[in-house]
Every structure is written in C-alpha cells, then in structure tokens.
Amino acid sequence: MTGAVLITGCSSGYGEAAAKLFALRGWNVIATMRNPDHGRKLTDLKNILVVRLDVQDRDSIDKAITQAIRHFGRIDAVVNNAGYGLFSPFEPSSRDAIQKQFDVNVFGAMDVIRSILPHFRTNRSGTIINISSGAGVFGAPMASIYCASKFALEGFSESLAYELADLGIAVKLIEPGGAPGTGFMTRSKAETGGLPIPDDYNVFMAHAAQIYGAFATNSDSDAIKRVAEAIFAAATDGTGQLRYMPNDDIRALLTARRESSEQEFIALMRGFFLPRPSSNA
Template identity: 65%
Template structure:
C-alpha cells in the first residue's frame, strides 16, 4: 500500500508543487486548502483528494485528517506548509495583523500537529515536515514580524522533536531561501495594505524594498523545485536530520549565522544594513 501525505496550503506555491511531486512518485496525497475549488487541477490527479482545511478552524483540521484516513487507510506524513509573510516595520503593524500572522504561522501549525499526533502515536510512526525559512533563524530587515513567527515555529519544532523521537515520530524543518513564483510577495503586500508607516522609517523602507527586490532578481529560477525535492527527501530519507536547507542563498546566510562567531555575524549584518541606517539619520 502506498504511503500517504497530507499537505496544508496546497492551492499554490510550495504546497501545490509538493502535492504534484508526491503524487508523481506514487504517494497518496491529501491536498488541503481553505477553498477546495482552487484545487481542481490537483483533484484530477491519480490518488489525490482535495479537502478543505483552514488552519484557523480546528474542526476543519480534524475533518480533513479523518477524511484522509478514511480514504487511504492511514497518513504517514504531514507537510505543515500553510502560512504567509507579514513584511513591515514593527511599529506600523496593528496588533490585529500580528495576531493573525501568529494564528496562521504558529498556532495553526501547532493545531495541525496536535490533531495528527494521536494517529501517529497509535502507529508508532509518522513524519511532520515544517515549512520554515532562512528568516526563521536570521533576523531580516523589514521582516521582524514574519521572523518572529518563524523563529517561534522553529524553536517549537526543535523542542517537540525531542518529545516525539521515542515514539517513532520525526520532525523535519525546511529552511528555503527566496523563491519567485510562490505568491509570497503578493500575499505579503495584501496583508500590509493600509499600514501607516511613520515618516522616520521612510528611508529605511525604501532601502529594504530595494534589497528585497535584488534578492528576488538574483534568486535561483529552479528554487521551487529544489525546495519540494528537499521536502520529499525529508519524508523519505529515514534519517534523524532535523533541518534541510535547499537553496544556495539560504545556505550562505545560515552559514554566516551558524558557522561564524557572534561578532563576525553581527558585523556582517550591521554592515549590510548600514546604508539605510545612515540615510535615516
């Protein structure tokens, strides 16, 4: 019997690409999304079902898992992919926007994990793959709130991995870099619409926008493929590896964070941000 994966946020980006890859490689796929009408192309694939799952609606989480088990017999892996970016200086973001971002990126992922764990414990096996980002380990200018949610998700995921390893359940963290074509930027722009940025930040935000645009221009055109291949590897390699870094730009910045001294890392980051700080004076 084929293994089964449940993927959240499958309507576009990494989630949709991951669903297609797993299906092409013989897995059963429970592709979940807030609006199943967006998943017609996935539903046409062999051994793929499209179910509604909104990570802010715990009943929908339970129902999607139950329907997946009823259809395929069991679930072997979950890809916690649903999430979005909130790109803004901290002071300009209303508390409600921050709460929503944490509800989706952190609490939503926790609720999916909580819902699948009884099934995994009963089977004494299962893999939970957590979609993080290089910004889950490195502070990025203009992304303080998104970083906060992903730092929280990474710390939680690592800690809970120790709780679960004796039960045959594995946690895997994916740390992508920039990947054009995922819809990340468009969603982030919609989420910050209406934010009022104090004039004192205008020079900072202009410079941050230029840096972000340059990062996207220089990104690997095959980044999405590399990310979904790393997700598949995490689900199938049978190792205890916790973190996977699929993109070269992410590897470079994470090496600066993890493989150098604190002094060297902070000097690098402050130098990177110095033009905007000087301009803002």
Template identity: 60%
Template sequence: MTRTVLITGCSSGFGAAAARLFAERGWNVIATMRTPVEAFGDYPDVLVTRLDVQDRDSIRFAVQQGVKRFGRIDVVVNNAGYGLFGVFEGTARDKVQEQFDVNVFGVMDVIRETLPHFRQNHSGLYINISSGAGVFGLPMISLYNASKFALEGFSESLSYELGALGIGVKIVEPGGVLETRFGQRSGDEFSSTETPQDYNDFMAGAGAIFEALRQSRGLATSEEVAEVIYQAANDGTDQLRYVATEDIKPLIEKRRGSSECEYMAFMRERMTPQH
C-alpha cells in the same frame, strides 16, 4: 503498502508542487487548502479537502476524511503560511496575532489533531516548512521572522519529545522562490499598514536591500523546494534541518558558522539601509 501524506496550503507554491510530486511518485496525497479547487484532477490518488489552519474544526474534518479515504496518514507537511512585510510599529496588533495564528498556532493545531493517529501507529513524520527567516533576521519582516524563529524552536524541541515515540520532526528552510503567491499576499498586507513617516528613509533603503538580494542570487522554483520536502520524507535519517534553496546558504552559513560578533558585523554592514 502505499504511504499517505497530508499537506497544508496546496492551492499554490510549495504545497501544490509537493502534492503533485508525491502523487507522481506513487503516494496517496491529502491536498488541503482554505478554499478547495480542483487542481489535481489528473491524479486519482489525491484527495482535495478544505483545511484552514485557523479553523480547528476544518483541521479535524480534513484528517478524518483523509484517514477514511486512505486508511492512515504517514507524513504531515505543515506548509501553509504567509509573511507580514513592514515595520513593526506600522502593523496592527490583530495582524500580529494572525501572523502567529497561521505560522505557529496553526501548525501546532494540525500536529495536535494528528498526533493521536501517529501514536496509535507508533510512527509518523512531521515536516514543518520554515524559512531562511527562521535562521537570520532581516529588516522589514520582524513579525514573519518572529513566527519562523518560534516555529524552529518548537520543532526542534518537539523532535526530542516525539522521537521517543518513534515519530519524527523535520524542518525545511527555503529562501526566495520565483512563482509563489507568498509575495503577493505579503504585498497586500503591507498596503494595509499605517507606517509613521519617520520610517520613510529606512523603508526606501530596506527595499533597495531586498531588491539587491533578489538580483544577486538566482531564485529557486517551487518544484525544487518540493524535491527537498520529498527527500526529507524519504531519506530515512533523523536529520532535523534541510536548507532548500541556494540563495540563503551564505547567510545561514554565516549565522551558524561564525561568532556572534562576526555575524552581527557582517549583517549590519549589509542590512542597515544607507541614508
């Protein structure tokens, strides 16, 4: 029987690449996005439908449409998300709320809406797209870090609850990727912040750090990340975390493989802007 995957955030980036990959490999795909576009016309088994993770009615409608079209859903990929960039003090509270509404509460609402279906089928798998920023902190993205740390903790805890019901939870952790719109939205959000001038030197130094990180390691493509998502959906294991890009592996290994003192000394040396 052909399996069905529902993916959020399919207008570009990881979501669009994953939707194409799953379709090419014989899956039914419910490709959801805030503003539907006909981007998958060459794939007859792709249903494009609206789903805004900040709109619970749209989540419910997308799930209903998917089940109506394909009969069931086997895997949900929670991919929709974005990142606030800038210092905490310069970010308005409503933007902080939105960061969590999209990256955390939106994921929870998609899971809440699909869990009864999975329980009825006694099977199902959630793949939550996190980030290297869900493992280690970086300057200028404290709020994005906070949302992805929350997602990681929620996903790990949920995996124990749902594992008892035959339902899986997995986390995919990508780093920098060449051609997504993620950076564009982050830049647009940053332009609307009002940062005190006391941070000017820090921000200039932090910007240099990010540029050095980009140049020091080759960035992946969305298609490469989609391959990892597909692997997580098909490998039949109970592995929880998948590191999806090479650029963040050294930092993740340092975070998970060294003492707290060693890790913090390593990060402060590299992540504290020089004046």
C-alpha cells in the same frame, strides 16, 4: 517507500509542487487548502484527494484528517506548509495583524500536529515536516513579526523532535530562501498594504527595498522545485536529520549565522541593511 501525506496550503507554490511530486512518485496525497475550488488542477492525478483545511479553523483541521484517514486508511506524513509573511516596520503593525501572523504560521501548524498525533502514536510512526524559512534562523528588517513566527516554529519543532522520537515519530524542518512564483508575496502585500508607516522610516525602507529587490532578482529560479524535492527527501530518507536547506541563495547567510561569531554576523547584516550616510552630509 510510499504512503499517504497530508499537505497544507496546496493552492499554489511549495504546497502545490510537493503535492504533485509525491503523487507522481506513488504516494497518496491529501492536498488541503482554504478553498478547494483552487485545487482543480490537482484532481487530474487519481491519487490526490483535495480537501478543505483552514489552519485558522480547528474544526476544519479535524474534519480533513478524519476524511483523509477514512479515504486512504492512514496518514504517514504531514507537511505544514500554509503560511504568509507580515512585512513592515514593527511600529505600525497592529496587535490583530500580529496575532493573525502567529495564528497561521505557528498556532495553525501546532493545531494540525495536535490533531494528527493520536493517529501517529497508534501507528508508532509518522513524519511531521514544518516549512520554516531562513527568517527562522536570522533576523531581517521589515520582517520582525514574520521572523518571530518562524523563530517560534524552529524552536517548537526542535523541541518536539526530541519529545516524539521515542514514539517513532520524526519531526523535520525545511528552511527555504526566497519564494519566487509561490504566491507568497501576493498574500503578504495584501495583508500589509496601507499600513500607516511614519515618515521617519522612509530612508531605511527605501534602502531595504533595494536590498530585497536585488535579492529577489538573483533568487534561485528553481526554488519551488528544490523545496518540493527537500520535502520529499525529509519524508522518505529515514534519517534523523532535523533541518534541510534546499536553496543556494541564502545558504551563505544560514552558514554565517550558525558558524560565524556573533560580532561577525551582526556586522555582516548591518553592512547589508543599514543605509550608508550620504557623502554630502
């Protein structure tokens, strides 16, 4: 199976890798990003069209989809990959910062889907692939706003899958783990740096930093490749599968969240993240 796929957030990471993979396997690719100048390395492949699309700019979404259909004749799949994480205790996170997190991770994906649905309905076919996260399945400290946005995307996607199935339109979720080498954390640090965090959080933050640091050190070195392969599988496997777990590094946590009792899972997470009292106290 081949076709045309539109992917958001293709300037780096999962989006860039997925664009290259689809193109190498014979698909026409609309690789979108906020600044098309960052997509020069994708233009070497003749079946990739680099287009400006900012998920916070609805006019750019409509224009990108119109341009893609005019260029390739149709779009068969859309991958909502653009996103970033707001990492901080909740208290110092401003209302504007929280709004921006949802504008990109949730409302941006919704706006892309709303814009493509008339085309998919006309064709009575199409696949929508939303890039979620393990943080859309279980809560994690220092990531409450990011988790909230991904929980929202999970619930929206599952509901939408039922809503669109009778129209021949599939909805899929990809749930990656860590994001080494994606550029994700670079933007996240830029968005959250300099927040006025009260000193009362210092002990907890220091402990959480150790946990996340160890997780990053042991994360899947092939994560980008595995996620790109999962995105391709979701677009081409022809199944009704809703969720795809491409990385082994968080598989145990995802399985525990879905298969353990509530008490067992909460105890597991508290064991990870709550600082242990000092033996000298």
